[in-house]
Amino acid sequence: MAQGVRHICGGCGHAIEAWSDGNPYYIDKAGDKQYAYHPDHELLAKCIGNDSPHLCLSCGFEFMVDSNDPVANCPKCKTGEIACTYDLDNKQCPFCKEGVFNIDPDLFAIS
Numbered sequence: 001m002a003q004g005v006r007h008i009c010g011g012c013g014h015a016i017e018a019w020s021d022g023n024p025y026y027i028d029k030a031g032d033k034q035y036a037y038h039p040d041h042e043l044l045a046k047c048i049g050n051d052s053p054h055l056c057l058s059c060g061f062e063f064m065v066d067s068n069d070p071v072a073n074c075p076k077c078k079t080g081e082i083a084c085t086y087d088l089d090n091k092q093c094p095f096c097k098e099g100v101f102n103i104d105p106d107l108f109a110i111s
Contacts (some may be wrong), residue, residue: 002038004109007088011099016062018085019111022052023064038111057081060094 002021008014025033026046033051036043049068056063056074058081065071065084073080083091088101 002111004107004111005086006104006107007085007101008104009093009096009099009101011093012096014093014095015104016055016085016088016101017107018053018088020086022050022067022084022086024050053085054082055085055088055094057083057091057094 002019004017004019006015006017021038023035024037024044024047025035026043026048028034034043035051036047038044049066051064051066054063054065055061056077056079058079059074059077061074061076062085063075065082072082074082089103091101093099093101
């Protein structure tokens with residue numbers, strides 16, 4: 001089961017939605033990544049990794065981090081100030097540089 005949240009910057013209102021389970025994947029017979037999501041338990045059982053959406057807290061670049069090939073720096077600006085989009089609560093907004101992200105109490109989803 002996955003939980004969905006929306007983080008909203010208290011300064012500029014920029015919003016980012018995220019799910020707790022990221023994007024689980026398996027490799028198909030052609031060697032390509034295929035994503036599997038709840039409630040498809042048959043496909044989820046094939047999963048060997050997870051692509052998790054991340055945000056650079058310095059430049060605002062959004063990118064995926066593969067659990068089988070993790071990175072510690074932003075691929076755009078090379079800073080180490082990155083965070084999983086599901087874990088943005090109380091982090092400074094890279095878009096306005098003034099506000100912080102907080103969980104939107106009006107959106108909570110379960111899949």
